[in-house]
Amino acid sequence: MAYNMERWHSAVQARFSVRRYDGPPGVEELTALAQAAERIGGQGVRILLGQGEDIFRPLFLNYGRITGATHFAAFVAGPEAQDHTVGYMGEAFILEATALGLGTCWVGGSFRKSHTASLLPLEAGERIVAITPMGLPGETYVGRPRKSLEALTGLDQEALQALPEWQQSALSCARLAPSAVNRQPWRFQPEGRGIRIIKTSGNFGFGGVDLGIAMLHMELGAAHCSVSGQWQEMGDQPLFVPEAENL
Ligand SMILES: Cc1cc2nc3c(=O)[nH]c(=O)nc-3n(C[C@H](O)[C@H](O)[C@H](O)COP(=O)(O)O)c2cc1C
Known part of the structure; x- marks a missing residue:
């Protein structure tokens, strides 16, 4: 966008x-x-x-x-x-x-x-x-809890730190996404040159909305490192693929 x-x-x-x-x-x-x-x-x-x-x-x-x-x-x-x-x-x-x-x-x-x-x-x-x-x-900032990136990706610290900088930025930004009842119904999966988001719950009917929120956050984190891309394989497991010339 x-x-x-x-x-x-x-x-x-x-x-x-x-x-x-x-x-x-x-x-x-x-x-x-x-x-x-x-x-x-x-x-x-x-x-x-x-x-x-x-x-x-x-x-x-x-x-x-x-x-x-x-x-x-x-x-x-x-x-x-x-x-x-x-x-x-x-x-x-x-x-x-x-x-x-x-x-x-x-x-x-x-x-x-x-x-x-x-x-x-x-x-x-x-x-x-x-x-x-x-x-x-009428209230000041409260940072509400979020799952760790280890929990969201299944990767350990060493593997996370080995990811390209833009992927780390995209994951950190997606982790801050709001979701209904703060369920964070996502799994983030670095895959090939891209990152996939997997919707893991219907979340009282808001799982699809939560998915779209995380997609925007992921794109913003990538853009912060000057990487733009496209979403492919839309559905419950969309894959963000960067433009080749960005990398
Ligand atoms: C799709 C969606 C629906 C939500 N519905 C409600 C709601 O009905 N009432 C409410 O008080 N908060 C609602 N929330 C806010 C979440 O509880 C909140 O985003 C989450 O607990 C994380 O907190 P944060 O936004 O302060 O980071 C909703 C959030 C999302 C994304």
Whole structure:
């Protein structure tokens, strides 16, 4: 995805799920977000901005409680859209919002779906896959736990350090990807000149979205080392293959 890969790579390090908000985005940020939503959407996925009260509700006990947010973006899939495309594009939008200094949080479950749908100009056959609140963060950065790269790849430290620098960067960036209930349902497999991501769980229906999020992160980590490439063998086990001239 040609946008600003390095800007989003930096945003990966700053992003975390913000569940308490101190106010809405400013007018300039809202304009920038509307432009980003237009530019990023495609392949049957639309990113729609909305505003309203009582959008969010906790799932059980207090999990997923979002407070203080009135503005949101919805990641909407048309009939032909693939879940991984929603994840990939939604995460690009979330990283752009992060780069603008705003708080975000992927929310697939803890929101009022039909109420939210009533606030949006949905077309026939479109469904809301997830939304994110957008606003001034009311909390400071928390780095939530992640599986080790050893666990995610099955490789030991020595083997990891022997990988080309771009692959190490791609893996480190993919490791920071958010996923539903922080399950991290992926296996990362360096393979030939590329890296494969294997989806390891349906994750309450969000495994495909999680896969797309990890794909974008992997690409951003590679781009950080000036390596661009293509995804091949799409499905549950896509393979990222760098362009020969990058290596
Ligand atoms: C597809 C998806 C759906 C999610 N749904 C919810 C949700 O319904 N409610 C919520 O509070 N957090 C939700 N999250 C946020 C995750 O719990 C969070 O990303 C994960 O615990 C990692 O934490 P971090 O984002 O702070 O790194 C979701 C994340 C993803 C990727």
